[in-house]
Amino acid sequence: MVSIQSKGEKATRQGFSDALVELGEENPNVVVLGADVSGSVKVDAFAKAYPDRFISVGVAEADMMGVSAGLALVGKIPFASTYGEFAAGRPFDQIRQSIAYSEMPVKICASHCGITVGPDGATHQSLEDVALMRVLPHMTVISPCDYLETKRAVKESLSITKGPVYIRFFRDNTPMFTDEATPFQIGKANTLIDGTDITIIAAGLQVWEAIQAAEMLQAKKISARVINMHTIKPLDREVILKAAKETGAIVTAEDHQIHCGLGSAVSEYLAQTLPTVQEFVAVRDTFGESGKGVELMKKYGIARDDIVKAAKRALKRKKGRRGEKAS
Amino acid sequence: MVSIQSKGEKATRQGFSDALVELGEENPNVVVLGADVSGSVKVDAFAKAYPDRFISVGVAEADMMGVSAGLALVGKIPFASTYGEFAAGRPFDQIRQSIAYSEMPVKICASHCGITVGPDGATHQSLEDVALMRVLPHMTVISPCDYLETKRAVKESLSITKGPVYIRFFRDNTPMFTDEATPFQIGKANTLIDGTDITIIAAGLQVWEAIQAAEMLQAKKISARVINMHTIKPLDREVILKAAKETGAIVTAEDHQIHCGLGSAVSEYLAQTLPTVQEFVAVRDTFGESGKGVELMKKYGIARDDIVKAAKRALKRKKGRRGEKAS
Amino acid sequence: MRGTDHQKLSIADLKEMARQIRRDIIKMLMISKSGHSGGPLGLADIFASLYFNILKYDPQNPTWPGRDYFFLSAGHLAPVWYVTLARAGFYPLSEMSTLRKINTRLQGHPAPGYTHGLPGVEIASGALGQGMSIAVGATIGLRMDQKPNHVYVLHGDGELDEGQVWEGLMTASHYNLDNLTAIVDRNFCQIDERTEKVMKLEPLADKWRSFGWNVIECDGNRIEEFLGAMQEARNFKGKPSVLIARTFMGKGVSFMEDDYRWHGVPPSEEQGKQALSELEPTKFGDFVMFEWEKEVPEVVK
Amino acid sequence: MRGTDHQKLSIADLKEMARQIRRDIIKMLMISKSGHSGGPLGLADIFASLYFNILKYDPQNPTWPGRDYFFLSAGHLAPVWYVTLARAGFYPLSEMSTLRKINTRLQGHPAPGYTHGLPGVEIASGALGQGMSIAVGATIGLRMDQKPNHVYVLHGDGELDEGQVWEGLMTASHYNLDNLTAIVDRNFCQIDERTEKVMKLEPLADKWRSFGWNVIECDGNRIEEFLGAMQEARNFKGKPSVLIARTFMGKGVSFMEDDYRWHGVPPSEEQGKQALSELEPTKFGDFVMFEWEKEVPEVVK
């Protein structure tokens, strides 16, 4: 197993910020909308560089989505930014009608997602946003794994010229382990580690946890494949089916509710193709609370140890299924 | 197979309406909120009978949810009513924080759900609401199958004194096939038809379609079990596991997007217990359009014929899996 | 080509056109047997004015970059818009009979262009309260490119209960969007009851003024007055303008007038006949003749 | 027992208490190293007035049916509320040092009672804009039962950008809820910049008036004036009242005053020391003494 190294730490939201500044330079139609959290979500750099293309709408996320739709309609490429909870849940119906149904190429940029946002507590811990965005037709949902991948996802999102994109990222500094050589293509998952006993499919910050878990499993002679499912919609079905066939057991890992997220997407698909033993590492249908990101990952069961435990459960269940073949 | 008969037709929303009037009589703390669609969702009967306990909030669904939370806080039992799209999606963040996280016993009553609402078209066809409500902790989600079951669900919802309930119903007149003798308990699914080859798990209007499909399958010597999964959250896991074990193949049927709905809930659960062949009858990740309910059910693939076809696909896949045992 | 120029009608013809639009609405709804009568009938004068005097557009090239942008925020008012678009040449008159039927471009609420969309419809509406924000976004975007296009958005009065409208109003004022004109269909009716009973809106003009708008009150059923108010709005600089246009729900049909119960129902066959008998035929001609209209009365034979 | 009666402080003591609240906020945030300084400091005078003069409550019985209801709509202002609740006896002073730590009842934003909830907190807040609707619902419910309890809701000014607030305002006026008093923390600051730059709110009093409210403008950092305005609000009948209370973000700490950049950050150790040196100790005593406070300066030894 090739070991994957972190080359320092940076926040995924910084990747968003840096991408925006580059895009601003490259494309005069790129505009950015802020709902009074510009420093936190780091669109302040764009606002400073291109003040005429930054639009403050105040604390009014519903309005922001409508304004974005109007901008897209007249040829602008709007990036609407705020915290995850207020990017997906607060303006859901506006996203649905004015953006998704109307196929407006709006980029919905959601920072501070997941329970790992920490001390702000439950009201600010967006654990339902993947569900909300995934259920919408015409929506692309991307959850990049580190600084660079976020940057690339944001830049790559320009290639989607019809219909919206939802990009989910996080507040804290986290390990940087992808580089320019790492493939990145929307809708195409990356297999980071090859493995034969079990597959861990992860998104966002959970990818790094999955890598660590795979190393811990390796120490116990368990060969775990690790897939970075950065695009949650459309799902890379091929890579999932292959993993299910070749390893026969799946663990999914995400900083999201256990229902309707990445794990759910994988189980929906496999039920329709190749029903496979799967364990879910996710927040177990409960609201979060204040605390440090790492403390909460442990308390709410989405840390690397939980992935390891889930893998063991899955392996045990896999052994229990005798002689199954693909249907 | 016992054949299940329809005893005439009535709208599920009428069941809601009739239950409210009875509840108003029985419990002086029951209050009803309307967001300017009172006639359509049939809370006008309650408003007429108990004008002092009917609160019009105008076309302001976010406000309605907050007002409901405040009423619940001072001891009232609020039923907040509007169309599904505006009951779940429009005020999502308000439901999340002021109601679900705050565990307020608000009854969220969503009429005109699903694609079968018909001529109003996509903006009014709530196909994402089960996803939105199911992903919220502390939420109970009920989708009754006919007039009487809706009435009973609404009345029974009073038994939930902590946390909200979401009740989903429909506009059109539909067959009445349950009676007072039919068991109804929140969280406890009803097996309407026993069967050994395959299980159809349905909710809402799809239950009647499932019954018809089972009869069509019966004619082809296929024994289909039919389960009315009126409570989508919490899910009756026992009955699902039993069906998976005994029939080895599942079809789920719902008037909802294919993602994150009832089918998704079933696949999530089975992936974690007994991975089982499953086919989804649901709207296939697209927005709806205007048309008659029955026309749309056909065009969007959620009619009885589609259930029959799905059952055949599932059976074929089941045969393809050799010698599998429960894990 | 600028549609407006070749379509501009005289005041007399605008009135005739408004009546034709009302006839079309009635016939359309008699065929669809589903849809909204009251609001659309009340808006016939405004839509005739908009499409045959005010707006710049090219029906042959609906996305002509020089066009004015018109957003119907209250999507349930679609019938009056659809009828007007047909009369303005955006699509064939005969297609009006497909309202709300499966596969139609005349969706129950306006659909975006890419699927069932109708030429002239810019974006979806139907879930109330979203149009102002969209109009604000379009106006800001056009201004960024120094484009002179004017943006119009039409709201129902009941629709103003939605908080998002007030968010949009604030933003429009914050950016001094004087290229934006809003119209409020002030018919004092919404679904459940009269507006002041469902949710008090008065003093409505004060509300808009306090949100930074230039407010013009006018009679939305008097074409000359409406056109004048529109002119005033377009001339006003430094602030967005709103026309609070007093209209009557169901205007033109005696038994519907000013009655909120006509918000969302189509006329029955009998009611439709009665309505048509009250709305004299015009020189523009109906888009469809019903069987019973062709019958020559017994006595004449 | 009615908490208010035994807790009512003299004006001089209210001022002393406000200063203590400010000291507590600083210390609390120095410990948590996360949370909001600016808004909470600006509100110390208002919270001292509310909990030691105005509100009826019983700290031993937080759900006492006779209590006034207080809703903090802008949940990020929690530190000033938490500190005041401790000072009013709702929970132990020492617990203030648990702000934002795992398993605490002092959640980053107010949590409902059933899990991490603090006595005195009625419902969750944090996602802005939701408190007015809740207050309206509670007021309507209380009125249905002919209960005299008064309902208070506090909003940030930036928070007023949210459309839901205006929906709630309309509803409050529609039902003439004169048992409801709103307070707007008018500090002209929000996260990104000063309010009028982020999203223009002026003429703010006109906005509320046009939405049917009785508007009272006052200085929220002058306790006598605030108490008088509150009295006026409670005496006013037929309409809900709002106090637009001018405050200064960071009030009491020279380097924070009126600076929006202090919206959401805690003071560093150095800044905290400086702040405490500007806020003289009070007779109520601090809830914690830091090590460095116990050190006797060299020279004195």
Ligand SMILES: Cc1ncc(C[n+]2csc(CCOP(=O)(O)OP(=O)(O)O)c2C)c(N)n1
């Ligand atoms: C968000 C939302 N809530 C509710 C509805 C249902 N609805 C359609 S029209 C309408 C009344 C609107 O009143 P108004 O704008 O005055 O229109 P009018 O009745 O005058 O035609 C309502 C509540 C909707 N379409 N969207």
Ligand SMILES: Cc1ncc(C[n+]2csc(CCOP(=O)(O)OP(=O)(O)O)c2C)c(N)n1
């Ligand atoms: C719905 C929502 N959107 C955004 C935020 C992030 N947020 C927290 S406080 C704040 C600024 C509020 O300004 P104001 O109410 O004036 O509070 P002050 O800065 O004066 O403390 C924002 C945007 C939030 N908490 N909720």
Ligand SMILES: [Mg+2]
């Ligand atoms: Mg109206």
Ligand SMILES: [Mg+2]
């Ligand atoms: Mg402020």
